[in-house]
Amino acid sequence: MVSLRWDMKRRLPIGAQNLPMILPRPFVRGEGRGEGNALKISVYQRLLAVSSSFSLLPSVQKIRVHPCPSVVKLRLPSPVWRFATYWLIISLLGSDPRLDFWTLHAQSCDLPSNSSTDTVRLTYFAYDFDGHLTQINSPEGVINYGYDIATGRHTSTCTANSYVTYDYDQLGRLQHVNALKRNGAAINETTTYSYDKVGNRQSVTLPSGIVTSYGYDSLNRLTGLTNLLGGTNLLSSYTYQLHPTGRRTNAVEVLKTEDSTSPWITNHITWQYDGMYRLVNEFSVSSTNSAWSYTNTFQYDQVGNRFSKVHSQNGATTAVTNLFNDNDQLLREVTLSDGTPIETNSYAYASNGSLLAKTNISSSSSTTLYAYDLKNKLSSVTAAGGSTTNFFLYNDSGIRVQSSSSSGGSPTLYLVDANNRTGYAEVLEELNTVGGAPIASYVMGDEVLAQCKGTPTAPSYFLQDGHGNNRQLAGLDATISSHFNYDAYGSVQTGISSSSAEDAVANTTSKLYCGEQYDANLHMYNLRARYYNPANGRFNQLDTFEGFSDDPQSLHKYTYANSDPINGIDPTGQFTVVELLVVTGILAILGAILLPAIAKAKQNAKNQRLRALNKDPLQDQIDSGQINLHEFLLMPADQQEEQLKWIYDNGVRQQQIELARAGNTILACNMAEGFFYANDAVGLALGFGGVMTVTDIGILGQGSEDVVQLNEITTYASFKARSRLGDSIDGHELWMFANQKAIGAATTRLGGAASRNNPVIALDHAMHVRVNAAQAALNPATMTPLENIDACAAIMRRLNAASPEKIDALQKLAIQHAKSLGY
Incomplete structure (x- = not known):
């Protein structure tokens, strides 16, 4: 083990040798001063300049810093991703090293020659005297929060366009979500939660009168979910059979559709797993239309790479075979239709494991290019042929806040609510201009309850299945306007669904599989830390979370949900969460895990208030x-x-x-x-x-x-x-x-x-x-x-x-x- 320790002048001694490495002070997120205001400045520079004679770490590309001084994980790109443990003490003004990957550059200088002091974003945070976050003022807009004076519970969220209040029962559980303003217009829509005697969510009653009811076995595992109107009018139902381990093995789904020719869909689904509980077979039988029945078969190598998927439907078979390198990176993907090759894609990666290019080599060798910013967040995607480039911007927490296109048109701004009850950042409003009317707005309870595009009095409420997938959209009159079916890994099943995922984003909603945001240009889900491709069940980047040593599947750096998407979700893009949390209303637990930055900011605000009072x-x-x-x-x-x-x-x-x-x-x-x-x-x-x-x-x-x-x-x-x-x-x-x-x-x-x-x-x-x-x-x-x-x-x-x-x-x-x- 090599001991690395910063001295008090920010130099890094290694043994008796002092390397000329200095952390420039502009490379921080600093907090300003002032009563009720914390100024957070995101300024990005290259972190370290490493002498070319530095022989201890000859090929390090990425360094991860845990709470200082703690363990540093160094990722070596070849021949395999390995972890070496080093001790490191870092003094960074106001930074949170737990969240970030930084790049090491091989150059000999005291300060990096390619450093930049440009300010990227300014976000202001305001707090009350108890340290509660009361306002987030970001470049996309302003969100205000209210709290109960006695209990400190979050009671309201409002913007210039919306106002939602929250009520709680005597045990502190969410009871009512009251939407009182939407897109600048007064409304009155109340969603009500109820719970059984052991605390499981029992029902959710929507403003339309639709009641979602939940059923559990003796171990409090979800076994049934129904959406009823007026107590008798069935809109959808989902019944699950469980393995002794709690994993789902069978499901019966009944959905009402908006299509008069096929007003109902009934699916009988069976899931099978291997000895490591990875999904290997998915059998879906539609009793409505046999053409909608399909079978998916998956095969994995010993470390969890999915090297084969065979899809059989309506007499046709499509097989996808994958080739990986020693770093578990997908190199080549060959698609065959009834044994005939129809498409071959090759992939290229950066030395830090991020996807750089996808090339279709089966015909014209067209290439899609991916680029990343200094924090290794996907910043642009250039479509095959180079005709269009889509650009993305992120806030200091790594959450996407803007997307735009080189083809023109207004950018889409995402007003992100990081202080909501879902446990992770959600888009509250989508806008084309700051201060303009929202092109889409959302209502949040313990999950995203509703969306509105256009008329404030015409929202669409999401009806979910037991996995948290948005399966139907229903208006205030309880009329179903859209429905969606997904395979195990989240691909929308065309034909049986109202539309493809891409058409849904354009015309209906981007909130699809697991209730997450689908990007039609990327053909991936935005899962905050990374982007997920449901077509191959993989992320576009290396996982920043090391995984759990007692769960080998969690150590894989690219696979989704430990190759068990039926029983797990990954809302952060970092680690799998069992589906129980999605449906029982205990996502407050996730909030404590996934939002440490909010708790930290609240405490910082209290300190600033005390300073303003000279205390x-x-x-x-x-x-x-x-x-x-x-x-x-x-x-x-x-x-x-x-x-x-x-x-x-x-x-x-x-x-x-x-x-x-x-x-x-x-x-x-x-x-x-x-x-x-x-x-x-x-x-x-x-x-x-x-x-x-x-x-x-x-x-x-x-x-x-x-x-x-x-x-x-x-x-x-x-x-x-x-x-x-x-x-x-x-x-x-x-x-x-x-x-x-x-x-x-x-x-x-x-x-x-x-x-x-x-x-x-x-x-x-x-x-x-x-x-x-x-x-x-x-x-x-x-x-x-x-x-x-x-x-x-x-x-x-x-x-x-x-x-x-x-x-x-x-x-x-x-x-x-x-x-x-x-x-």
């Missing part, structure tokens, strides 16, 4: 009893450019980086997966109002020449020695994290000036000294975090530092936290 954020946390900080490191004056990192939310999430100058002194701290290795700098900062000076002999208070008690301090030099990432965890820092004060184990230490007003340290002064002395005999560098926790618990018991019950409780909390971080 210290740390002291506010202490006054309210919510302190979750572990340690601070007091920096010497010559390092004023280093950042003060406030860590809230149980010490895990890296929060806003600030500068807190006080004369010639600056306060700072360091973070390593939520743990800190220095000891009592927090108490020192509090005891002297946050103004301290680090010297060779100790830490001094402002205007004081007395050294603080030696057992209370950590000098800068000793901190560096103790905070190497190879070390384990000092036990009493874990005890602090375990919120000893909250469970009654904490006392106020009054042993000296450094300990006054310090509620973080749990033990009285004398006992703290004894525990520290006992812990000093440990060698944390040779211990895992869990071993260290157990050893420290034994010390606490041996010294009678607290009651056995309290020590047991603290040990459990510390273990839970360590395990939550992957230890």
Whole structure:
């Protein structure tokens, strides 16, 4: 293992060698100041300049940075994608390294020669005094949010064109979605949710009177879904049979259509899986029209690449065979009709695994070209023959916010609502001009409920199946206007559907398979992090999520839903979510997973409000009893450019980086997966109002020449020695994290000036000294975090530092936290 660690001047020492690598400060997303406003600036530059003599990483193309300092994954493009683990500490002003891939360039210079300081976007965020996000002001438009004063629950979303409110039941579950304004016109449409006694979603009642009812087995797995009008008028129904593992094996679908010649469709579907639970057979039998019946057979290699698909329908057979390289990239795709080759496509990729070109070599060798921006987001697609190029822009979270075409016409702007109940960013409005009338608008509940194109009083409500696919569109009079059928991987089945996917986007809706946005120019679904092609069941780019070691299928970097699209979805383009979350109304769980940036922004806003009131954020946390900080490191004056990192939310999430100058002194701290290795700098900062000076002999208070008690301090030099990432965890820092004060184990230490007003340290002064002395005999560098926790618990018991019950409780909390971080 090679240890890479940024020094305090942003240089990267490797062993004894200092490479000329500097992180330019413009390459950040910084937060501005001001009451109620956080200015987020997205400025993109090349991240690193790597000397050509850098032999340790000769062919690295991409580097992924986890919360600093943490594990860095390096992807090597040849001969296979491999992962090497390196330690890296990065100090980036306001950046969130968890989300981004950056490019390493082989060039020898202090700053990249091709760097750019151009500002791409300005997005403003406003918050209330409780830290709730109240406004997103983006180049596409403004979205405002309201909250309940007592509970803090999200109660309204409004734009210049729309206004929707939300009501909740006594258990905090969504009960009503009230659409009161659409496209500037007043309306009154209410959608009502109900739940059974164990919390499963029982029904959804739409404004038209259509009621969607859900049925479950004894294990609360979905087995049936019906859409009824007036309790008796069936619009659609879906019945599922389940394997003992919970996977669906059979379905019976009945749909009412808008077609008078075929007013009803009935499908009987069977799904079969291999030993790794990958879908291998799909049999769909239509009792309405035998020509609509079909069979799909899939074959996979040992690592999950789908090398064969055979489609049989109405007496004809179409077979697609695929060839892959050692990086699991699709190189060639050959399509045969009844054994005769009819089309051959070849694919080319960038060194980072992104699709660059698709060439049809069966006739005129026409090529479709794909290009990417600095954050490796798909920025343009040039159609075969070069006649048209479509362009795409994204916000700082990587969500698409604009599309345009070289053929002319107005661009399409997507006003994105990242603070909705679905758990991930959704388009709230589509516009041609900022401030103009929407060309399409949407209503959000726990899923996207409705769309409107044109007349505000003529919306279309989505009727879904048990997989979350939009199967029918119904108006306020409950009349079905469109219907769609999909194969297992999401391709719209023409003939049996109202139209093709491309025609649907142009005339009806782009919300199709899994309720996601289909792009007719790309022939792919926009799944936020990446684009998904239902024709081959693959993404256009390498997955930024490493996968789970106990789930081998999740380690594949291109396949969709672990090759089990019947029982999984991938709304983020990063990892598979079981379908249960789609239909039972518990997507709030996803919100906590998929929207960490929103939680982070809310906390940042609270800090900014406190600053505007001249109130210290740390002291506010202490006054309210919510302190979750572990340690601070007091920096010497010559390092004023280093950042003060406030860590809230149980010490895990890296929060806003600030500068807190006080004369010639600056306060700072360091973070390593939520743990800190220095000891009592927090108490020192509090005891002297946050103004301290680090010297060779100790830490001094402002205007004081007395050294603080030696057992209370950590000098800068000793901190560096103790905070190497190879070390384990000092036990009493874990005890602090375990919120000893909250469970009654904490006392106020009054042993000296450094300990006054310090509620973080749990033990009285004398006992703290004894525990520290006992812990000093440990060698944390040779211990895992869990071993260290157990050893420290034994010390606490041996010294009678607290009651056995309290020590047991603290040990459990510390273990839970360590395990939550992957230890």
